[in-house]
Amino acid sequence: xxxxxxxxxxxxxxxxxxxxxxxxxxxxxxxxxxxxxxxxxxxxxxxxxxxxxxxxxxxxxxxxxxxxxxxxxxxxxxxxxxxxxxxxxxxxxxxxxxxxxxxxxxxxxxxxxxxxxxxxxxx
Amino acid sequence: xxxxxxxxxxxxxxxxxxxxxxxxxxxxxxxxxxxxxxxxxxxxxxxxxxxxxxxxxxxxxxxxxxxxxxxxxxxxxxxxxxxxxxxxxxxxxxxxxxxxxxxxxxxxxxxxxxxxxxxxxxxxxxxxxxxxxxxxxxxxxxxxxx
Amino acid sequence: xxxxxxxxxxxxxxxxxxxxxxxxxxxxxxxxxxxxxxxxxxxxxxxxxxxxxxxxxxxxxxxxxxxxxxxxxxxxxxxxxxxxxxxxxxxxxxxxxxxxxxxxxxxxxxxxxxxxxxxxxxxxxxxxxxxxxxxxxxxxxxxxxxxxxxxxxxxxxxxxxxxxxxxxxxxxxxxxxxxxxxxxxxxxxxxxxxxxxxxxxxxxxxxxxxxxxxxxxxxxxxxxxxxxxxxxxxxx
Ligand code: SF4
Ligand code: FES
Numbered sequence: 159x160x161x162x163x164x165x166x167x168x169x170x171x172x173x174x175x176x177x178x179x180x181x182x183x184x185x186x187x188x189x190x191x192x193x194x195x196x197x198x199x200x201x202x203x204x205x206x207x208x209x210x211x212x213x214x215x216x217x218x219x220x221x222x223x224x225x226x227x228x229x230x231x232x233x234x235x236x237x238x239x240x241x242x243x244x245x246x247x248x249x250x251x252x253x254x255x256x257x258x259x260x261x262x263x264x265x266x267x268x269x270x271x272x273x274x275x276x277x278x279x280x281x
Numbered sequence: 282x283x284x285x286x287x288x289x290x291x292x293x294x295x296x297x298x299x300x301x302x303x304x305x306x307x308x309x310x311x312x313x314x315x316x317x318x319x320x321x322x323x324x325x326x327x328x329x330x331x332x333x334x335x336x337x338x339x340x341x342x343x344x345x346x347x348x349x350x351x352x353x354x355x356x357x358x359x360x361x362x363x364x365x366x367x368x369x370x371x372x373x374x375x376x377x378x379x380x381x382x383x384x385x386x387x388x389x390x391x392x393x394x395x396x397x398x399x400x401x402x403x404x405x406x407x408x409x410x411x412x413x414x415x416x417x418x419x420x421x422x423x424x425x426x427x
Numbered sequence: 428x429x430x431x432x433x434x435x436x437x438x439x440x441x442x443x444x445x446x447x448x449x450x451x452x453x454x455x456x457x458x459x460x461x462x463x464x465x466x467x468x469x470x471x472x473x474x475x476x477x478x479x480x481x482x483x484x485x486x487x488x489x490x491x492x493x494x495x496x497x498x499x500x501x502x503x504x505x506x507x508x509x510x511x512x513x514x515x516x517x518x519x520x521x522x523x524x525x526x527x528x529x530x531x532x533x534x535x536x537x538x539x540x541x542x543x544x545x546x547x548x549x550x551x552x553x554x555x556x557x558x559x560x561x562x563x564x565x566x567x568x569x570x571x572x573x574x575x576x577x578x579x580x581x582x583x584x585x586x587x588x589x590x591x592x593x594x595x596x597x598x599x600x601x602x603x604x605x606x607x608x609x610x611x612x613x614x615x616x617x618x619x620x621x622x623x624x625x626x627x628x629x630x631x632x633x634x635x636x637x638x639x640x641x642x643x644x645x646x647x648x649x650x651x652x653x654x655x656x657x658x659x660x661x662x663x
Contacts, residue, residue, distance in 0.1 A: 160625075161625070161626055161627045161629075161631050162625055162631070162660065162661070162663075165631045166661065169372050169375070169376075172368050172369075172372060173369075173372070175365070176365055176368075176369065179361075179365070187416065187417065187420050190420050192419065192425060193423075193425075194423070195419075195420060195421060195422065195423045196420050196421060197342075197346050197421070201342060201346075203334075203335050203338045203339065203342075204335070210319055210338065211334075227313070230309055231309075234302075234305075234306040234309055234310075237302045237303075237306065238302075238303070238306060240632075241299055241302070241303065243593075243627070244589060244592045244593045244632060245592055247592070247593045247594065247595060247628075252627075262310075266309075266310065266313050269313055269314070269317055269323075270313045270316075270317070272317065272320075272326065273313075273316055273317045273319065273320055276320040276321075276325065276326075276327075276328055276329070277319060277320050277334075279328040280320065280328055280329065280331055280334050281331060285588070285636075285638070286497075287497040287498050288498075288586070288636075288637075288638050288641060289637055289638070289641045290637075291635060291636055291637025291638070291641075291650070292588070292636045292637060292638050292641075294635075294636075295588065295634050295635070295636035295637075296588075296636075298634070371634070371635055374635050374654050375635065375654060375657050375658075375661075376654075376657075376658050376661060377654050377655050377657070377658030380651055380654055380655075381651065382569075383569065383570060383571065383572075383573045383574065383610075383648070383651060383652070383655070384569055384572075384573060385569065385572055385573065386573055386576055386645065386646035386647075387646065388646065390646065392637070392640035392641065392643075392646070392648040392650065392651065393648055393651050394635075394637060394640055394648055394650040394651035394654060395637060395640065
Protein backbone atom coordinates (compact mmCIF):
# COMPACT_ATOMS: atom_id res chain seq x y z
CA UNK A 159 0.00 0.00 0.00
CA UNK A 160 1.19 3.52 -0.66
CA UNK A 161 2.18 5.71 2.24
CA UNK A 162 -0.75 7.95 1.34
CA UNK A 163 -3.25 5.11 1.78
CA UNK A 164 -1.62 3.96 5.01
CA UNK A 165 -1.82 7.42 6.53
CA UNK A 166 -5.32 8.06 5.23
CA UNK A 167 -6.38 4.87 7.01
CA UNK A 168 -4.64 6.18 10.11
CA UNK A 169 -6.99 9.18 10.18
CA UNK A 170 -10.05 7.10 9.31
CA UNK A 171 -9.39 4.51 12.01
CA UNK A 172 -8.63 7.35 14.45
CA UNK A 173 -12.09 8.82 13.88
CA UNK A 174 -13.55 5.32 14.07
CA UNK A 175 -11.92 4.76 17.45
CA UNK A 176 -13.31 8.07 18.66
CA UNK A 177 -16.84 6.81 17.98
CA UNK A 178 -16.62 3.14 18.91
CA UNK A 179 -14.31 3.90 21.85
CA UNK A 180 -16.85 6.39 23.18
CA UNK A 181 -19.46 3.62 23.20
CA UNK A 182 -17.02 1.27 24.93
CA UNK A 183 -16.20 3.81 27.64
CA UNK A 184 -19.83 4.75 28.04
CA UNK A 185 -20.76 1.12 28.66
CA UNK A 186 -17.97 0.48 31.16
CA UNK A 187 -17.76 3.80 32.99
CA UNK A 188 -20.60 6.21 32.33
CA UNK A 189 -23.40 3.80 33.15
CA UNK A 190 -21.95 3.46 36.66
CA UNK A 191 -23.73 5.60 39.27
CA UNK A 192 -21.45 8.19 40.88
CA UNK A 193 -21.66 6.56 44.30
CA UNK A 194 -20.56 3.15 43.04
CA UNK A 195 -17.43 1.81 41.39
CA UNK A 196 -17.16 -0.27 38.24
CA UNK A 197 -16.05 -3.19 40.38
CA UNK A 198 -19.52 -3.36 41.91
CA UNK A 199 -21.42 -2.93 38.64
CA UNK A 200 -19.99 -3.31 35.16
CA UNK A 201 -17.08 -5.48 36.23
CA UNK A 202 -19.41 -8.22 37.36
CA UNK A 203 -19.70 -11.30 35.21
CA UNK A 204 -23.43 -11.22 34.80
CA UNK A 205 -26.72 -10.01 36.34
CA UNK A 206 -26.24 -6.32 35.61
CA UNK A 207 -27.42 -4.56 32.46
CA UNK A 208 -23.82 -3.66 31.59
CA UNK A 209 -21.94 -6.50 33.22
CA UNK A 210 -19.22 -8.13 31.12
CA UNK A 211 -21.29 -10.94 29.68
CA UNK A 212 -24.34 -8.74 29.02
CA UNK A 213 -22.20 -6.44 26.92
CA UNK A 214 -20.80 -9.28 24.84
CA UNK A 215 -24.22 -10.87 24.44
CA UNK A 216 -25.67 -7.70 22.98
CA UNK A 217 -25.05 -8.06 19.24
CA UNK A 218 -24.84 -4.31 18.66
CA UNK A 219 -22.39 -3.67 21.49
CA UNK A 220 -20.37 -6.74 20.56
CA UNK A 221 -20.00 -5.60 16.96
CA UNK A 222 -19.03 -2.12 18.09
CA UNK A 223 -16.41 -3.73 20.28
CA UNK A 224 -15.14 -5.72 17.31
CA UNK A 225 -14.87 -2.60 15.19
CA UNK A 226 -13.00 -0.90 18.01
CA UNK A 227 -10.64 -3.86 18.12
CA UNK A 228 -9.90 -3.68 14.40
CA UNK A 229 -9.56 0.10 14.29
CA UNK A 230 -7.32 0.24 17.34
CA UNK A 231 -5.12 -2.57 16.07
CA UNK A 232 -4.50 -0.81 12.78
CA UNK A 233 -4.07 2.61 14.37
CA UNK A 234 -1.66 1.31 17.00
CA UNK A 235 0.44 -0.83 14.66
CA UNK A 236 0.69 1.94 12.09
CA UNK A 237 1.52 4.44 14.81
CA UNK A 238 4.35 2.28 16.09
CA UNK A 239 5.58 1.82 12.53
CA UNK A 240 5.63 5.58 11.99
CA UNK A 241 7.51 6.22 15.22
CA UNK A 242 10.06 3.48 14.56
CA UNK A 243 10.72 4.42 10.96
CA UNK A 244 11.38 7.98 12.05
CA UNK A 245 13.59 6.94 14.94
CA UNK A 246 15.58 4.32 13.06
CA UNK A 247 15.72 5.35 9.41
CA UNK A 248 17.24 2.15 8.12
CA UNK A 249 15.46 0.60 5.13
CA UNK A 250 15.97 -3.03 6.07
CA UNK A 251 14.96 -2.39 9.66
CA UNK A 252 11.79 -0.66 8.50
CA UNK A 253 10.77 -3.57 6.26
CA UNK A 254 11.60 -6.11 8.96
CA UNK A 255 9.59 -4.29 11.61
CA UNK A 256 6.67 -4.09 9.18
CA UNK A 257 6.27 -7.87 9.27
CA UNK A 258 6.58 -8.03 13.03
CA UNK A 259 3.81 -5.44 13.33
CA UNK A 260 1.59 -7.21 10.79
CA UNK A 261 2.00 -10.45 12.77
CA UNK A 262 1.27 -8.75 16.08
CA UNK A 263 -1.75 -7.01 14.54
CA UNK A 264 -3.11 -10.28 13.16
CA UNK A 265 -2.65 -11.94 16.53
CA UNK A 266 -4.54 -9.14 18.28
CA UNK A 267 -7.45 -9.25 15.84
CA UNK A 268 -7.71 -13.05 15.89
CA UNK A 269 -7.40 -13.33 19.65
CA UNK A 270 -9.78 -10.46 20.31
CA UNK A 271 -12.33 -11.78 17.82
CA UNK A 272 -12.15 -15.14 19.55
CA UNK A 273 -12.98 -13.48 22.86
CA UNK A 274 -15.91 -11.59 21.40
CA UNK A 275 -17.33 -14.59 19.53
CA UNK A 276 -17.02 -16.98 22.45
CA UNK A 277 -18.43 -14.54 24.99
CA UNK A 278 -21.33 -13.76 22.64
CA UNK A 279 -22.27 -17.43 22.69
CA UNK A 280 -21.89 -18.25 26.40
CA UNK A 281 -25.33 -19.00 27.79
CA UNK B 282 15.26 16.87 22.20
CA UNK B 283 12.70 14.75 24.03
CA UNK B 284 11.44 17.53 26.27
CA UNK B 285 11.11 20.62 24.13
CA UNK B 286 11.23 23.16 26.92
CA UNK B 287 11.95 26.12 24.65
CA UNK B 288 9.45 25.27 21.98
CA UNK B 289 5.78 26.05 21.58
CA UNK B 290 2.67 24.12 22.57
CA UNK B 291 2.56 22.34 19.24
CA UNK B 292 5.93 20.78 19.95
CA UNK B 293 4.73 19.57 23.33
CA UNK B 294 1.67 18.12 21.68
CA UNK B 295 3.93 16.24 19.25
CA UNK B 296 6.01 14.74 22.06
CA UNK B 297 3.02 13.92 24.26
CA UNK B 298 1.06 12.41 21.38
CA UNK B 299 3.91 9.97 20.74
CA UNK B 300 4.46 9.00 24.36
CA UNK B 301 0.76 8.52 25.04
CA UNK B 302 0.37 6.60 21.79
CA UNK B 303 3.09 4.13 22.71
CA UNK B 304 1.87 3.64 26.27
CA UNK B 305 -1.76 3.19 25.22
CA UNK B 306 -0.61 0.67 22.60
CA UNK B 307 1.11 -1.35 25.31
CA UNK B 308 -2.05 -1.17 27.38
CA UNK B 309 -4.16 -2.20 24.39
CA UNK B 310 -2.08 -5.32 23.76
CA UNK B 311 -2.30 -6.32 27.42
CA UNK B 312 -6.00 -5.49 27.48
CA UNK B 313 -6.77 -7.78 24.53
CA UNK B 314 -4.80 -10.58 26.16
CA UNK B 315 -6.34 -10.01 29.57
CA UNK B 316 -9.95 -9.82 28.35
CA UNK B 317 -9.27 -13.08 26.51
CA UNK B 318 -9.15 -14.56 29.98
CA UNK B 319 -12.78 -13.60 30.60
CA UNK B 320 -13.82 -16.57 28.49
CA UNK B 321 -11.31 -19.01 29.91
CA UNK B 322 -7.84 -18.16 28.73
CA UNK B 323 -5.84 -18.94 25.58
CA UNK B 324 -6.58 -22.66 25.52
CA UNK B 325 -10.34 -22.24 25.08
CA UNK B 326 -11.38 -22.10 21.41
CA UNK B 327 -14.91 -23.40 21.87
CA UNK B 328 -17.81 -22.06 23.91
CA UNK B 329 -17.18 -23.09 27.52
CA UNK B 330 -19.99 -23.86 30.00
CA UNK B 331 -21.39 -20.80 31.78
CA UNK B 332 -20.13 -21.85 35.20
CA UNK B 333 -16.61 -22.55 33.97
CA UNK B 334 -16.32 -19.12 32.33
CA UNK B 335 -17.77 -17.46 35.38
CA UNK B 336 -15.36 -19.13 37.79
CA UNK B 337 -12.45 -18.22 35.52
CA UNK B 338 -13.67 -14.64 35.32
CA UNK B 339 -13.98 -14.30 39.11
CA UNK B 340 -10.35 -15.35 39.46
CA UNK B 341 -9.16 -12.74 36.95
CA UNK B 342 -11.34 -10.11 38.57
CA UNK B 343 -9.78 -10.90 41.93
CA UNK B 344 -6.33 -10.45 40.41
CA UNK B 345 -7.14 -7.16 38.66
CA UNK B 346 -9.10 -5.54 41.47
CA UNK B 347 -6.33 -3.77 43.36
CA UNK B 348 -5.14 -0.18 43.75
CA UNK B 349 -2.00 -0.64 41.63
CA UNK B 350 -3.96 -1.59 38.51
CA UNK B 351 -6.60 1.02 39.33
CA UNK B 352 -4.02 3.79 39.40
CA UNK B 353 -2.52 2.40 36.20
CA UNK B 354 -5.94 2.61 34.57
CA UNK B 355 -6.38 6.19 35.74
CA UNK B 356 -3.12 7.11 34.02
CA UNK B 357 -4.24 5.27 30.88
CA UNK B 358 -7.50 7.23 31.09
CA UNK B 359 -5.57 10.48 31.15
CA UNK B 360 -3.57 9.40 28.13
CA UNK B 361 -6.53 8.11 26.13
CA UNK B 362 -8.47 11.34 26.62
CA UNK B 363 -5.49 13.48 25.65
CA UNK B 364 -4.51 11.34 22.67
CA UNK B 365 -8.09 11.22 21.38
CA UNK B 366 -8.86 14.93 21.43
CA UNK B 367 -5.36 16.01 20.44
CA UNK B 368 -5.48 13.43 17.64
CA UNK B 369 -8.69 14.98 16.41
CA UNK B 370 -6.98 18.37 16.45
CA UNK B 371 -4.04 17.00 14.44
CA UNK B 372 -6.37 15.35 11.94
CA UNK B 373 -8.16 18.63 11.39
CA UNK B 374 -4.83 20.42 10.97
CA UNK B 375 -3.47 17.79 8.59
CA UNK B 376 -6.52 18.29 6.39
CA UNK B 377 -5.91 22.03 6.45
CA UNK B 378 -9.03 22.71 8.53
CA UNK B 379 -9.13 25.12 11.52
CA UNK B 380 -5.81 26.69 10.50
CA UNK B 381 -5.56 30.34 9.56
CA UNK B 382 -5.35 31.25 5.88
CA UNK B 383 -2.08 32.30 4.30
CA UNK B 384 -1.85 36.02 3.82
CA UNK B 385 0.64 38.82 3.70
CA UNK B 386 3.14 38.63 6.52
CA UNK B 387 2.36 40.69 9.58
CA UNK B 388 5.47 41.31 11.67
CA UNK B 389 5.26 40.04 15.25
CA UNK B 390 1.96 38.22 14.63
CA UNK B 391 1.92 34.60 15.79
CA UNK B 392 2.03 32.01 13.01
CA UNK B 393 -1.38 31.49 11.45
CA UNK B 394 -1.11 27.76 11.82
CA UNK B 395 -1.19 28.27 15.61
CA UNK B 396 -4.78 29.44 15.27
CA UNK B 397 -6.92 30.15 18.35
CA UNK B 398 -9.18 27.28 17.32
CA UNK B 399 -6.25 24.86 17.25
CA UNK B 400 -4.98 26.09 20.59
CA UNK B 401 -8.47 25.78 22.06
CA UNK B 402 -8.74 22.13 21.04
CA UNK B 403 -5.34 21.47 22.58
CA UNK B 404 -6.48 22.90 25.91
CA UNK B 405 -9.75 21.01 25.67
CA UNK B 406 -7.73 17.81 25.32
CA UNK B 407 -5.83 18.68 28.50
CA UNK B 408 -9.03 19.60 30.33
CA UNK B 409 -10.75 16.39 29.26
CA UNK B 410 -7.71 14.41 30.31
CA UNK B 411 -7.94 15.96 33.78
CA UNK B 412 -11.65 15.19 33.86
CA UNK B 413 -10.85 11.60 32.87
CA UNK B 414 -8.50 11.33 35.85
CA UNK B 415 -11.10 12.58 38.32
CA UNK B 416 -13.90 10.54 36.82
CA UNK B 417 -11.96 7.29 36.61
CA UNK B 418 -10.50 7.75 40.09
CA UNK B 419 -14.06 7.76 41.30
CA UNK B 420 -15.33 5.03 39.04
CA UNK B 421 -12.44 2.72 39.95
CA UNK B 422 -11.69 3.57 43.56
CA UNK B 423 -14.75 5.49 44.67
CA UNK B 424 -12.82 8.53 45.91
CA UNK B 425 -15.76 10.91 45.56
CA UNK B 426 -18.14 8.63 47.39
CA UNK B 427 -15.69 8.01 50.22
CA UNK C 428 21.36 48.29 30.04
CA UNK C 429 25.07 48.95 30.37
CA UNK C 430 28.21 47.07 31.23
CA UNK C 431 29.22 43.69 29.94
CA UNK C 432 27.51 40.83 28.18
CA UNK C 433 28.88 37.35 28.60
CA UNK C 434 28.94 35.27 25.43
CA UNK C 435 29.38 31.54 25.89
CA UNK C 436 30.40 30.35 22.47
CA UNK C 437 30.66 26.83 21.09
CA UNK C 438 34.13 26.17 19.65
CA UNK C 439 35.06 23.09 17.72
CA UNK C 440 37.18 22.27 14.71
CA UNK C 441 36.35 18.70 13.66
CA UNK C 442 39.46 18.51 11.45
CA UNK C 443 41.77 19.40 14.36
CA UNK C 444 40.69 16.37 16.38
CA UNK C 445 40.13 18.26 19.62
CA UNK C 446 37.00 18.08 21.76
CA UNK C 447 34.15 20.56 21.40
CA UNK C 448 34.24 23.21 24.11
CA UNK C 449 32.46 26.34 25.25
CA UNK C 450 34.49 29.51 25.63
CA UNK C 451 33.40 32.56 27.65
CA UNK C 452 33.93 36.02 26.20
CA UNK C 453 33.04 39.33 27.82
CA UNK C 454 31.81 41.96 25.45
CA UNK C 455 30.95 45.58 26.34
CA UNK C 456 27.27 46.27 25.84
CA UNK C 457 26.24 48.89 23.36
CA UNK C 458 22.64 49.87 22.80
CA UNK C 459 21.13 48.36 19.66
CA UNK C 460 23.73 45.62 19.69
CA UNK C 461 22.83 42.36 17.96
CA UNK C 462 24.23 38.92 18.68
CA UNK C 463 26.19 39.19 15.43
CA UNK C 464 27.69 42.50 16.61
CA UNK C 465 28.85 40.76 19.77
CA UNK C 466 30.40 37.89 17.86
CA UNK C 467 32.14 40.28 15.49
CA UNK C 468 33.53 42.17 18.49
CA UNK C 469 34.93 38.90 19.76
CA UNK C 470 36.40 38.07 16.38
CA UNK C 471 37.97 41.50 15.94
CA UNK C 472 39.23 42.21 19.46
CA UNK C 473 39.46 38.98 21.43
CA UNK C 474 39.87 35.87 19.34
CA UNK C 475 40.13 36.12 15.58
CA UNK C 476 40.07 32.34 15.13
CA UNK C 477 36.32 32.29 15.80
CA UNK C 478 34.50 31.10 12.67
CA UNK C 479 31.15 32.70 11.81
CA UNK C 480 29.24 33.12 8.59
CA UNK C 481 27.30 36.24 7.79
CA UNK C 482 26.83 38.63 4.95
CA UNK C 483 24.06 41.22 4.90
CA UNK C 484 23.78 41.98 8.66
CA UNK C 485 20.14 42.86 8.14
CA UNK C 486 18.13 39.66 8.06
CA UNK C 487 18.05 39.30 4.29
CA UNK C 488 20.71 36.83 3.19
CA UNK C 489 19.94 34.08 5.71
CA UNK C 490 23.54 33.06 6.33
CA UNK C 491 23.98 33.92 10.02
CA UNK C 492 21.64 31.30 11.52
CA UNK C 493 22.79 29.84 14.84
CA UNK C 494 21.34 28.52 18.06
CA UNK C 495 21.11 31.42 20.50
CA UNK C 496 19.99 30.67 24.04
CA UNK C 497 18.51 27.36 22.97
CA UNK C 498 16.55 28.44 19.89
CA UNK C 499 17.63 28.76 16.25
CA UNK C 500 17.81 32.45 15.36
CA UNK C 501 19.47 34.86 12.95
CA UNK C 502 22.41 36.39 14.83
CA UNK C 503 22.05 39.71 13.01
CA UNK C 504 18.31 39.83 13.69
CA UNK C 505 18.45 39.12 17.41
CA UNK C 506 18.93 41.99 19.80
CA UNK C 507 21.13 41.39 22.82
CA UNK C 508 18.64 43.43 24.86
CA UNK C 509 15.93 40.80 24.36
CA UNK C 510 18.17 38.06 25.76
CA UNK C 511 19.76 39.47 28.90
CA UNK C 512 23.35 39.51 30.09
CA UNK C 513 24.33 35.98 29.35
CA UNK C 514 24.11 34.58 25.86
CA UNK C 515 24.88 31.06 24.77
CA UNK C 516 25.71 30.60 21.10
CA UNK C 517 25.88 27.22 19.38
CA UNK C 518 25.87 26.09 15.75
CA UNK C 519 22.53 25.16 14.18
CA UNK C 520 21.50 21.59 14.93
CA UNK C 521 20.47 19.27 12.05
CA UNK C 522 23.12 20.78 9.77
CA UNK C 523 26.58 19.13 9.78
CA UNK C 524 29.23 21.20 11.53
CA UNK C 525 32.03 22.83 9.56
CA UNK C 526 33.72 24.73 12.35
CA UNK C 527 32.65 26.70 15.43
CA UNK C 528 29.35 28.34 14.45
CA UNK C 529 29.51 27.51 10.76
CA UNK C 530 27.38 24.66 9.45
CA UNK C 531 27.24 22.89 6.10
CA UNK C 532 24.07 23.58 4.07
CA UNK C 533 24.83 21.17 1.21
CA UNK C 534 22.12 18.65 2.14
CA UNK C 535 19.68 21.45 2.96
CA UNK C 536 20.11 23.09 -0.44
CA UNK C 537 19.96 19.82 -2.33
CA UNK C 538 16.57 19.12 -0.73
CA UNK C 539 15.57 22.64 -1.71
CA UNK C 540 16.54 21.92 -5.31
CA UNK C 541 14.75 18.56 -5.27
CA UNK C 542 11.31 20.19 -4.96
CA UNK C 543 11.90 22.16 -8.20
CA UNK C 544 11.64 25.66 -6.74
CA UNK C 545 10.80 27.38 -10.01
CA UNK C 546 7.72 27.93 -12.14
CA UNK C 547 6.89 24.96 -14.32
CA UNK C 548 5.03 25.66 -17.54
CA UNK C 549 3.75 23.01 -19.89
CA UNK C 550 4.82 24.99 -22.93
CA UNK C 551 8.63 25.07 -22.80
CA UNK C 552 8.93 27.47 -25.73
CA UNK C 553 6.54 29.93 -24.09
CA UNK C 554 8.45 29.66 -20.84
CA UNK C 555 11.75 30.55 -22.49
CA UNK C 556 10.30 33.30 -24.69
CA UNK C 557 7.10 34.57 -23.10
CA UNK C 558 4.68 36.26 -25.47
CA UNK C 559 2.56 37.94 -22.84
CA UNK C 560 2.37 38.83 -19.16
CA UNK C 561 0.89 36.43 -16.64
CA UNK C 562 -1.32 38.49 -14.39
CA UNK C 563 -2.52 37.49 -10.96
CA UNK C 564 -5.38 38.73 -8.85
CA UNK C 565 -4.86 39.80 -5.26
CA UNK C 566 -6.46 36.59 -4.03
CA UNK C 567 -4.19 34.47 -6.19
CA UNK C 568 -1.20 36.31 -4.83
CA UNK C 569 -2.25 35.86 -1.22
CA UNK C 570 -2.38 32.11 -1.64
CA UNK C 571 1.40 31.92 -1.74
CA UNK C 572 2.96 35.34 -1.07
CA UNK C 573 3.58 34.58 2.60
CA UNK C 574 5.62 31.51 1.71
CA UNK C 575 7.71 33.40 -0.83
CA UNK C 576 9.22 35.53 1.92
CA UNK C 577 11.51 32.64 2.80
CA UNK C 578 15.22 33.52 2.78
CA UNK C 579 16.39 29.89 3.11
CA UNK C 580 18.18 30.53 6.36
CA UNK C 581 17.62 26.94 7.50
CA UNK C 582 16.37 27.87 10.99
CA UNK C 583 13.14 25.92 10.54
CA UNK C 584 15.14 22.95 9.28
CA UNK C 585 17.24 22.94 12.43
CA UNK C 586 14.21 23.28 14.72
CA UNK C 587 12.34 20.39 13.12
CA UNK C 588 12.28 17.27 15.34
CA UNK C 589 11.54 15.07 12.33
CA UNK C 590 14.68 16.18 10.48
CA UNK C 591 16.67 15.35 13.62
CA UNK C 592 15.42 11.78 13.58
CA UNK C 593 15.00 11.16 9.85
CA UNK C 594 17.69 12.77 7.70
CA UNK C 595 15.87 11.96 4.43
CA UNK C 596 12.91 14.16 5.37
CA UNK C 597 12.84 17.20 3.05
CA UNK C 598 12.26 19.54 5.99
CA UNK C 599 9.97 22.54 6.43
CA UNK C 600 11.81 24.86 4.09
CA UNK C 601 11.72 22.55 1.05
CA UNK C 602 8.09 21.55 1.65
CA UNK C 603 7.02 25.16 2.06
CA UNK C 604 8.77 26.06 -1.17
CA UNK C 605 7.03 23.22 -2.93
CA UNK C 606 3.68 24.53 -1.76
CA UNK C 607 4.63 28.09 -2.64
CA UNK C 608 4.93 27.03 -6.30
CA UNK C 609 2.05 24.58 -6.23
CA UNK C 610 -0.27 27.33 -5.03
CA UNK C 611 0.96 29.83 -7.59
CA UNK C 612 -1.67 30.35 -10.30
CA UNK C 613 1.06 30.69 -12.94
CA UNK C 614 2.52 27.29 -12.14
CA UNK C 615 1.47 24.18 -14.07
CA UNK C 616 3.42 21.60 -12.09
CA UNK C 617 0.23 20.34 -10.43
CA UNK C 618 0.16 16.66 -9.53
CA UNK C 619 3.78 16.24 -10.67
CA UNK C 620 4.83 18.46 -7.79
CA UNK C 621 2.77 16.60 -5.23
CA UNK C 622 4.27 13.30 -6.30
CA UNK C 623 7.74 14.58 -5.35
CA UNK C 624 6.94 14.32 -1.64
CA UNK C 625 4.14 11.73 -1.53
CA UNK C 626 6.29 8.89 -0.19
CA UNK C 627 7.40 7.24 3.02
CA UNK C 628 10.10 9.82 3.81
CA UNK C 629 8.16 12.79 2.45
CA UNK C 630 5.25 14.90 3.57
CA UNK C 631 3.67 12.14 5.70
CA UNK C 632 6.47 12.42 8.21
CA UNK C 633 5.35 15.90 9.27
CA UNK C 634 3.37 15.72 12.52
CA UNK C 635 2.74 19.41 12.94
CA UNK C 636 5.11 20.02 15.84
CA UNK C 637 5.12 23.63 14.65
CA UNK C 638 8.68 24.40 15.70
CA UNK C 639 9.50 25.59 12.17
CA UNK C 640 6.88 28.30 12.30
CA UNK C 641 7.93 29.29 15.78
CA UNK C 642 11.54 30.05 14.82
CA UNK C 643 11.08 31.44 11.30
CA UNK C 644 12.43 35.02 11.33
CA UNK C 645 10.38 35.99 8.29
CA UNK C 646 6.89 34.96 9.39
CA UNK C 647 6.73 32.36 6.64
CA UNK C 648 4.81 29.81 8.73
CA UNK C 649 6.14 26.72 6.95
CA UNK C 650 3.91 24.50 9.12
CA UNK C 651 0.87 26.12 7.53
CA UNK C 652 2.28 25.56 4.04
CA UNK C 653 2.97 21.91 4.84
CA UNK C 654 -0.55 21.25 6.15
CA UNK C 655 -2.05 22.90 3.07
CA UNK C 656 0.28 20.86 0.91
CA UNK C 657 -0.80 17.71 2.71
CA UNK C 658 -4.43 18.63 2.13
CA UNK C 659 -3.67 18.83 -1.58
CA UNK C 660 -1.92 15.45 -1.50
CA UNK C 661 -4.74 13.88 0.50
CA UNK C 662 -7.25 15.03 -2.07
CA UNK C 663 -5.09 13.24 -4.63
S1 SF4 D 1 10.85 29.14 6.18
FE1 SF4 D 1 11.64 30.73 7.56
S2 SF4 D 1 13.04 29.63 8.93
FE2 SF4 D 1 12.67 28.29 7.18
S3 SF4 D 1 14.37 28.72 5.77
FE3 SF4 D 1 12.65 30.06 5.17
S4 SF4 D 1 12.99 31.99 6.26
FE4 SF4 D 1 14.29 30.43 7.25
S1 FES E 1 23.78 38.28 8.06
FE1 FES E 1 22.29 38.13 6.48
S2 FES E 1 20.61 37.33 7.57
FE2 FES E 1 22.02 37.68 9.16
